[in-house]
Amino acid sequence: MDYNEKEITDKIKKAINGLIRKDFLLLTIDSSERSIAHRLACYLEDEFKKDDYSVDCEYNRREDRPKMIRRFWENIDKSQLGKNVYPDIIIHERGNNKRNLLVIEIKKSSNKSQEERDFDFLKLKAYMHEGDEYQYKYGLFVDFFVNEEFEKYPEIKFFRNFREISFESKYFGKI
Secondary structure, X not given: OOOXXXXXXXXXXXXXXXXXXXXXXXXXXXXXXXXXXXXXXXXXXXXXXXXXXXXXXXXXXXXXXXXXXXXXXXXXXXXXXXXXXXXXXXXEEOOEHHHOOEEEEEEEOOOOOHHHHHHHHHHHHHHHOOOOOOOOOEEEEEEEOOHHHOOOOOEEEEEEOHHHOOOEEOOOXXX
């Protein structure tokens, strides 16, 4: 099934609301990013299971090869090229790059590293770029608030056709 942006965002909001409502303890205790990603993936799986999509955490494969950044983006540190990458969550059909629907990167408010956030945006761009091998249709960046701020709704950036978005990074230049 092809989803439009509203359908995708509705499913994402339901999943995030489920996590906040049922797994808020993970946010209040500043649990690991991986544990939060796992629970979000569970709620996303409920939303997408009827359409034969798989929801995977840190799935780093394209067929039998590891996922990596292969394209040289302007001003990128060349050490990032060829580096294996692990998207936090993906919604896709395993073994079929034509059905790479959504790639998600997650951060927590307790992680203050702008460099890590910038690298997540770079990865989203690489996963979504039409000229590259992954070609995810949509991308999502979710910044969850943790500790005493856990009740604040996460900051969300939703992308389609990311290559059209200009993102300036002090670590990687213009992306």
